[in-house]
Amino acid sequence: MDPSQKPERTRLTAEDWEVAALQMIAEQGVGALAVEALARQLGVTKGSFYWHFRTREALLQAALERWEQYGEREVLGQIEQIADPHQRLPELFRRAAHEVQPHRVYAALLKALDHPLVVPVMARVSQRRTEFLNTAYREAGLPPGEALNRARLTYAAYVGFLQLNFTLGLPRINHEEFDAYVEHMIATLIPA
Amino acid sequence: MDPSQKPERTRLTAEDWEVAALQMIAEQGVGALAVEALARQLGVTKGSFYWHFRTREALLQAALERWEQYGEREVLGQIEQIADPHQRLPELFRRAAHEVQPHRVYAALLKALDHPLVVPVMARVSQRRTEFLNTAYREAGLPPGEALNRARLTYAAYVGFLQLNFTLGLPRINHEEFDAYVEHMIATLIPA
DNA sequence: GGCGACCCATACTCGACCGTATGGACATCT
DNA sequence: AGATGTCCATACGGTCGAGTATGGGTCGCC
Numbered sequence: 001m002d003p004s005q006k007p008e009r010t011r012l013t014a015e016d017w018e019v020a021a022l023q024m025i026a027e028q029g030v031g032a033l034a035v036e037a038l039a040r041q042l043g044v045t046k047g048s049f050y051w052h053f054r055t056r057e058a059l060l061q062a063a064l065e066r067w068e069q070y071g072e073r074e075v076l077g078q079i080e081q082i083a084d085p086h087q088r089l090p091e092l093f094r095r096a097a098h099e100v101q102p103h104r105v106y107a108a109l110l111k112a113l114d115h116p117l118v119v120p121v122m123a124r125v126s127q128r129r130t131e132f133l134n135t136a137y138r139e140a141g142l143p144p145g146e147a148l149n150r151a152r153l154t155y156a157a158y159v160g161f162l163q164l165n166f167t168l169g170l171p172r173i174n175h176e177e178f179d180a181y182v183e184h185m186i187a188t189l190i191p192a
Numbered sequence: 193m194d195p196s197q198k199p200e201r202t203r204l205t206a207e208d209w210e211v212a213a214l215q216m217i218a219e220q221g222v223g224a225l226a227v228e229a230l231a232r233q234l235g236v237t238k239g240s241f242y243w244h245f246r247t248r249e250a251l252l253q254a255a256l257e258r259w260e261q262y263g264e265r266e267v268l269g270q271i272e273q274i275a276d277p278h279q280r281l282p283e284l285f286r287r288a289a290h291e292v293q294p295h296r297v298y299a300a301l302l303k304a305l306d307h308p309l310v311v312p313v314m315a316r317v318s319q320r321r322t323e324f325l326n327t328a329y330r331e332a333g334l335p336p337g338e339a340l341n342r343a344r345l346t347y348a349a350y351v352g353f354l355q356l357n358f359t360l361g362l363p364r365i366n367h368e369e370f371d372a373y374v375e376h377m378i379a380t381l382i383p384a
Numbered sequence: 385g386g387c388g389a390c391c392c393a394t395a396c397t398c399g400a401c402c403g404t405a406t407g408g409a410c411a412t413c414t
Numbered sequence: 415a416g417a418t419g420t421c422c423a424t425a426c427g428g429t430c431g432a433g434t435a436t437g438g439g440t441c442g443c444c
Contacts, residue, residue: 011391011440029306031223034431046433047392056432111303113359114221123360149376152356159355160348167305168315184341189380203410203421226401238403239422248402 012042014052014062021063026104030112033060057117064121067105071125075102076132085139089190092136096158097182107162130155142191154189204234206244206254213255218296222304225252249309256313259297263317266294268324277331281382284328288350289374299354322347334383346381 020042024033035049035056042048053059078095082088106125112118133151142150165173173181212234216225227241227248234240245251270287274280298317304310325343334342357365365373 031306035433036431044391045393047394049392050433051391110355111305113303113355114223119360126356126360145372146376149373150380152353152373153349153377153380156352156356157345157349158352160350160352161344163302163305163351163355164318164344164348168311168318180337181341181344184338185345188342188345227403228401236421237423239424241422242403243421 012044012048012052016042017049017052017059018063018066021059022067022105025063025108026101029108030060030115030118035059060115060117064109064118068121068125071102071106072128075129085136086141089133089136089140090186093182093186093190097178103162103166107166110159110163111167126155126159137191140191150189157185157189204236204240204244208234209241209244209251210255210258213251214259214297217255217300217304218293219300221300222252222307222310227251252307252309256301256310260313260317263294263298264320267321277328278333281325281328281332282378285374285378285382289370295354295358299358302351302355303359318347318351329383332383342381349377349381 017038020038021033024038024041033056035046039045039049049059053062079088079092082091109118109122113122130148130151133154134148137147137150137154138144209230212230213225216230216233225248227238231237231241241251245254267288271280271284274283301310301314305314322340322343325346326340329339329342329346330336
């Protein structure tokens with residue numbers, strides 16, 4: 001009757017492959033995005049895949065597009081609702097620090113910047129985010145000349161943190177220490 | 193007579209393979225480190241390689257070890273000769289900003305943190321460097337609690353900058369603008 | 385109830401790359 | 415000169431994963 005009650009529904013759609021691809025990327029990296037591996041995980045075979053997509057690269061392309069559009073709505077949409085410009089940046093830092101899942105794909109894509117398909121995507125996303133930080137810093141009172149550089153510095157610190165403490169498992173900083181680090185970032189990077 | 197005058201000397205040594213491997217890593221990434229490709233570049237065949245190394249992983253291991261030891265002498269050795277602790281950090285920033293070649297391998301290894309062999313190497317190197325920054329910040333007058341967090345922040349900014357402006361080719365910042373960014377970093381991160 | 389459109393399984397080809405086996409070229413030493 | 419050790423070429427086997435070919439099964443629709 002209801003076709004969407006069984007978790008093992010056999011018919012798949014292109015969207016299913018894309019979200020599975022993103023999950024695989026988040027867990028194993030772009031290099032591990034293999035057709036047959038994904039097929040096994042979805043309970044089907046390659047025959048299914050090559051009906052929905054022309055090639056492996058096409059799936060990667062579609063998955064990246066989906067991720068880029070999703071990230072735009074999610075990350076920036078929440079923050080723009082904070083009215084006070086002086087509270088906006090600290091709040092952004094604290095929220096971004098306590099999320100986990102959205103950063104997984106981003107960190108995985110940082111390790112795949114040798115792949116020609118991910119470079120333009122990451123370039124666009126990073127560009128938009130630093131531009132967002134730029135206006136936020138200007139609204140917080142920083143002169144235009146400094147605001148852009150501060151935005152670059154802030155976003156670089158974010159990216160570097162991901163690599164050092166997320167991908168790499170540096171001395172696995174604990175919770176209290178991590179909170180202290182975030183507050184130190186806020187005190188150092190955000191003008192009073 | 194002199195066996196080392198011809199640039200096309202046919203006999204190779206294990207060291208030759210290691211430096212060629214590092215060059216290949218810097219240009220194409222760890223994933224492109226293929227035995228036959230390297231052999232072609234060196235003008236020999238696989239037969240040579242498997243005389244010097246037992247496996248492909250052994251070459252990678254040896255190349256990483258060489259890079260780690262070389263980097264230790266080069267990067268940190270220069271800086272420790274600057275006497276005044278208050279001039280040490282700005283000088284470090286400016287020197288590191290205007291080098292190029294030493295960062296290429298590091299940036300390439302950042303994109304290979306999924307490989308189990310490079311993770312411990314990068315962990316050690318990053319750990320030592322932030323520890324170095326930590327003592328430098330303490331000597332510059334920062335209280336111990338803040339010094340470590342500032343060191344983490346600084347090194348994260350360095351790593352992130354590599355990814356965003358080196359690997360990724362973000363709006364290809366020009367020279368003057370880049371110098372302004374470095375000075376902004378100094379003004380923001382280093383206590384007066 | 386038959387006819388498409390849609391979705392998937394099976395079986396195969398093909399290329400890239402790792403590793404092995406084996407013999408040859410060249411130097412040095414005795 | 416001959417023996418030995420060092421360095422490399424050639425040829426082969428084996429794996430893994432992408433992409434192709436082709437047929438079968440299921441659902442909706444006239």
